Amino acid sequence: MGRIYTLKNSVAFVGLLVSVCCIFVVMLSLLRLPDVSLGGNRAMMGPYKTFSNRKEVVAGDEKLGKYGEMMVQMLPDDLAFTVFVPSERAFERDLGLRSAAADDDDNSSRRNDTYAVVSRVLGFSAVPRALHSSVVAPGDEVSYDSLSGLTLFVSKDSEGTLVVNRIPAERVDIRRKAILVHVMDGVIMDAEFEQSVQPDLDDTTD
Structure with missing residues (x-):
């Protein structure tokens, strides 16, 4: 016992x-x-947000320029987006926006106009899904609707360069957390918006 x-x-x-x-x-x-992220709340509020409350995220040396970074920062970085960002040269050439002048511009009205232009370009250039450059083979073409509803025709030329609405890419597959960025040698926009920015282009050449 x-x-x-x-x-x-x-x-x-x-x-x-x-x-x-x-x-x-x-x-x-x-x-x-870990602390609870606000990403879910941002997703409920919609894809756009102000960039003043966002820390800039730069992957290595793959900088996108002043307005390119501004475009990316308008999107939630925890959701899958693809953005076809114009290069700095394309912003200046096609829209008359100079990155150097942006830092020195104290005119709030002009800053608001710039923000409006960049946000419109984002609507034409962003797709709510990840589109790697490998999704299309040379000679093939796929189409996707951007956030603004503009149809984007994505293809590759004979040399394997990514082309979107006849605009070639300069750099592809740049990561910003969940966002995928392709830098384009031009600005993706519809005909109406292109006509609306033409007077600004004329003013910059005087």
């Missing part, structure tokens, strides 16, 4: 020890849980 009693006490002690260890592990894992 003494041995049976001792055995029962040993089993009870081991069971208690296992229970205490399990509780300790659970508490430790709870203490290590």
Whole structure:
């Protein structure tokens, strides 16, 4: 009887020890849980957001220029988007926007106009899915609707260069967290918007 009693006490002690260890592990894992992200709330609010509350994310040396970074920062970085960002040269050539002048511009009205132009370009250039440059083979063509509803025709030329609405890419597959960026040698836009920015282009050549 003494041995049976001792055995029962040993089993009870081991069971208690296992229970205490399990509780300790659970508490430790709870203490290590990361902070809850606001990404879900941003997704409920829609794809656009102001860029003033966003930290700039630069992947290595793959800088996108002043307005290219501005475009990317308008999107939530935890959702899959593809953005066909104009190069700095394309912003200046096709829209009359100079990155150097943007830092020195103290005119709030002009800053608002610039923000409106860049956000319109984003609507034409962003697709709510990840589109790697490998999604289309040379000679093939696929189409996707941008955020503004403009149809984007994506293909590759005979040399394997990514082309979107007849505009070739300069650099492809640049990562900004969940966002995929392709830098284009031109601005993707519809005919109406292109006509609306023509007077600004004339003013910059005077």
